[in-house]
Amino acid sequence: MQKIHNNRAWWLVLPVFLLVAFSALIPLMTVVNYSVQDIFGPGQAFFVGTEWFKEVLGDERLQDSLIRQFMFSGAVLLIQIPLGIGVALMMPKSGIKGSLCLILIAIPLLIPWNVVGTIWQVFARGDIGLFGWGLNELGFDYNYTGNTVDAWLTVLLMDVWHWTPLVALLCYSGLRAIPEAFYQAAEIDRASKWAVFRYIQLPRLKSVLIIAVLLRFMDSFMIYTEPFVLTGGGPGSSTTFLSQTLTTMAIGQFDLGRASAFSLIYFLIVLLISWLFFTAITQDDKEK
């Protein structure tokens, strides 16, 4: 659509700008302010420049949790995006069955995140949980509070349970937006199921998939509440992801300078990767 150049459109955007700026810029500036100072008490702050940043970048605990974080987000995307597309393709197209599927599948999305942790806690425990008890009965030595691998798999399974529905929901909506004529044309051409998927459905899903990938990346990279409730970050620190490391540092140890410097680096990483996704995809569009 041809857009008209009109700077008066700013008046329409102004409320959003003011609202978000209030909630975003002031706290961000506070974080920047902390990150370059060493604070001992009210009125006793010293400018330390980039000291905290250097310290944080060399901190091994943070590097470990950063690596864990990348592994987790990578696994999340690799599993949830294909699975979500698959589920969306399998969902009934319309009618009462379609609505019912939609509602049932959306349930995990609408559960508060701490309750998600609770659900999986009561589900995966060896003594009272169906999942943990069942695995033990089948002869697997499963214990998510003691074994690192089990803890990892449980957190990952929980996230798949929690968020695959979002991908499925977005894709389902995208699929419904494809006009029937496309399928009819494909039928006349005797296109195979795979060809229909590859050349009709997938390209048409692109816009919703971008949102799905971006949202899943951002949210998995910021995951906090669910593993905190489920495993508390353990055993050891095997499921302690970035947000939790940061929160412990800022609130638990009240180490403001270091936590703020770390916050900024964290924010920049998310921003950079999202920007890369964003440009890679839009670039691809322009070439066509």
Add this chain to the structure above:
Amino acid sequence: MKQSRFKNVGITLFIAFVLTPVYWLLNMSFKTNQEILGGLTLFPRTFTLDNYAVIFSDPSWYNGYLNSMTYVAMNVVITLLVALPAAYAFSRYKFLGDKHLFFWLLSNRMAPPAVFLLPFFQLYSSIGLFDTHIAVALAHCLFTVPLAVWILEGFMKGVPREYDEMAFIDGYSFPRFFIKVFLPMIRSGIGVTAFFTFMFSWVELLLARTLTSVDAQPIGAIMTRTIGASGIDWGVLSAAGALTIIPGILVIWFVRNHVAKGFALGRV
């Protein structure tokens, strides 16, 4: 026909995967604690509503639900009020800095809440909004508004601008056109946006818990009370968890047709 049976089996399996943990939570919520700890039972032997009675008879429990619903409702209203005109501007006009503004808005969706916890606490304390519903609603706008603008813009792009021009020729003023003509055309979009706004505000706990202490405390924070000196009260915890699912199901019920109608999103 084979294909369709394969699909049915697949979707049934996935739904079973989604529902089993939820069933387990419901199962636990109807059991007594003796039964929960006594051994594994697939359905409650001694069916009890006591766990729910605990919640409904204690104001400090059920106020948690009311608090959560209050700030979520405020958040949805504020988000829609500011996002609708902004999305219209983005979908119809070019203006100074529009692309940068858009990415900046999205970048706030990317800020890890953990980054903002402490500054938020200080900001809202200093303007005297600490422990109020509006504080949580405003804080949640940080991530709901960008998403709402993004989704709405996609829907608005689908409406040809000829409609706008026709309305102006017919003598509609801008506000009247926007409310009487334009909004009804993107009904589905508003429904879908409200759904996502509700969803992300309802499930968030970290900010909500940090910005409240007593009067506006969300249900998620109150649930931690079940962990007492004698261990965790699994029954009440499960009942409280089960009740948090209901508002979400109601909301998806209302918007199911809008989601099923399909949307392809704009901008990218």
